[in-house]
Amino acid sequence: MLPYATLLPLNRHAATSLSQQLTTGLIHLMQQGLLAARDPLPGTRTLARLLAVHRQTVVVAFDELEAQGWIEQRSCRAAVVSSRLPTVAPQPFQSEAARHIAPRAAFSYPKSRPAAAPRPAAPLPLTLSSTPDSRLAPLAALARKYRALCLQPARRHLLGYAGANGSLALRQQLAEHLRATRGLPAQPENVAITRGGTMSLFLLAQLLLQPGDAVVVGQRSYHGADRAFLVQGARLHRVGVDAQGLCIEELAALCKQQAVRLVYVTPHHHYPTTVTLSAERRVRLLQLATQHDFIILEDDYDFDFHYDGAPILPLASTDRTGRVLYMGSLSKVLAPAFRVGYIVAPADVVEELGHWQRRIDRQGDTVLEQGIAELFAEGEMGTHLKRARLAYHQRRDVFCQLLGEQLPAWFTFEAPTGGLAVWGRFADCVDLPEVARQCQRQGLGISDGKLYQTAVEASPFHVRLGFAALNSEELAQSIRILSQVLQHLYPG
Ligand SMILES: Cc1ncc(COP(=O)(O)O)c(C=O)c1O
Incomplete structure (x- = not known):
């Protein structure tokens, strides 16, 4: 008899029922060739004892396997693997791997080159990217609308x-x-x-x-x-x-x-x-x-x-x-x-x-x-646009002032007439990817500039620094971090 207790590990804390886990586990054994067509399965009592589960759990799993055509059950006889299953060459048993999707595809296909540096695994407290401040957006009103649209019977046609x-x-x-x-x-x-x-x-x-x-x-x-x-x-x-x-x-x-x-x-x-x-x-x-x-x-x-x-x-x-x-x-x-x-x-x-x-x-x-x-x-969107434009206008002014006052030797830029970001250039001595790495350690996300580097530039110096998503205090804190990183890397 197969070592079922080892081959069929059951997780008593999983959301999936034990009988479902048992069904899946036995299907795996058949797919891996460890149980072949016409092989007898242990009796329900024996298997229940081996796995330390209630007999009914095994009965439910066997009934499901029979309904799906994997096994045959006849009264008074042990259940057997369906005689119709094709022969599978036995594979080494990998109980852990069987629970995961294969780590790699078995076929080849043209791979894309990633366009940008991967984002940090966890969101950073501060990020100077050209995104809006979602805190200003009418999200409560939108959420109310979404809820009402989902629930009102008169709007059911919208769900089709x-x-x-x-x-x-x-x-x-x-x-x-x-x-x-x-x-x-x-x-x-x-x-x-x-x-x-x-x-x-x-x-x-x-x-x-x-x-x-x-x-x-x-x-x-x-x-x-x-x-x-x-x-x-x-x-x-x-x-x-x-x-x-x-x-x-x-x-x-x-x-x-x-x-x-x-x-x-x-x-x-x-x-x-x-x-x-x-x-x-x-x-x-x-x-x-x-x-x-x-x-x-x-x-x-x-x-x-x-x-x-x-x-x-x-x-x-x-x-x-x-x-x-x-x-x-x-x-x-x-x-x-x-x-x-x-x-x-x-x-x-x-x-x-x-x-x-x-x-x-x-x-x-x-x-x-x-x-x-x-x-x-x-009119809610119109009002939001007016408010957001005002807020971002103020933030642009605050941000440009901070950049001018605190990074004059390192960063040159023109204040933008619009948009959510400032375009500028770091001084020749600055290793921008290194600065971006150090800032990230301090909880500040900035671009490493590689996205903006042209074919003739040996290393990146230009960046877009977004200002719209952060309020004045957050902008000041961000520039403080950036300035400290630059002073630390390039003292004097
Ligand atoms: C110039 C420009 N066009 C298009 C997009 C695409 O934006 P989305 O796909 O989020 O609408 C962006 C996003 O930053 C952008 O900067």
Whole structure:
């Protein structure tokens, strides 16, 4: 007889019942070839005694095994392993391994290169990343909405399948919001809801690009967009970015040499350098798009947060040729965990996007989308945006003052006119990855700059330091830590 007490370890504190554990354990023995077709099993009393469980536990497990076709039970005779089971070559018994998924796949497949340094295992008390402060977001109102939408019988229809391009209510509200805030003449049929900007980029790259297509991005640009284009097999061409944004004349020169399919821009606050594309360059970019027949993909990831003067209207607000596709996200408005983004495009593109969304995802979180639509309709989102803009404006000022006063020798930057982060450069003596490591030990997360390093730079010096997620005291504490780390590493 097999040493059942060793082969079938039972955990009396597990959430799974003992009979279920016994069923699974015996199936493992059969799958590993330790119990073969027609082998007798111990009697229920014997097995119960060996495993120190109630006999009924074994009876239930055997009945389940019989119902599933693993064993055969005949009255007055010992149960036997089903005669129909194929023969399995016995494998060495690994009781521990049997309880885990295999650590490695048994097949090969192309592996992606990780784009960014892994996040610390536990969240750090302070992080200077370009995320919003979720403490300011109307999350209590959103949670109430979500609860009510789940529980009210009259809203039960919202729990079913819906359109692939997202909740109609949110498409309507967003169209209205975009018309009112940024002169974008969008109707609901021009809006596709996605699960965030990352998904929008992936979808648009799938839809618009063929392997080998030329895509133009800034010398430094959003790494997530680069990735989406490269996955589609696009060839990336990088053009310079200066204090007025993307160097459009470099783009014009490139267009004379070869066909360009798509130009990716973040004109309101260029990612990562935060500069705004000048009016003159905007006009020229739109002219070039018509002249050379390329698509402009305008990623307006943080339109709502502009502090100095009125926000600049998107390129999409002036385009009537159907060449500008516009995308935005609520990640910077609410919190990145709420996966809601949107693409604004001519209706035919939106319809096609719907076909793609249906293939990938069927639909988004329609309950969340409906809740957010209601917050827009009730004015709650408008009020939140005003409050958040005010708070982030103050935080930008506090942060820039702290940086200027406490890190003058180490960090040079220009105060951004908007957005959630400051772009700057550490001095040549600074080993930024080492500084980031030391800060992390002190509970402060900052970028190690590798994400922003260009091909010609031997080591990273530039970073985006986010200020919006922390209040004034937290910002002061963060800069104190950063300053202490720098003083410790580079005394004198
Ligand atoms: C420029 C830019 N575009 C798009 C995104 C994507 O954001 P999400 O996928 O969270 O909507 C980000 C995120 O930081 C971003 O910085």
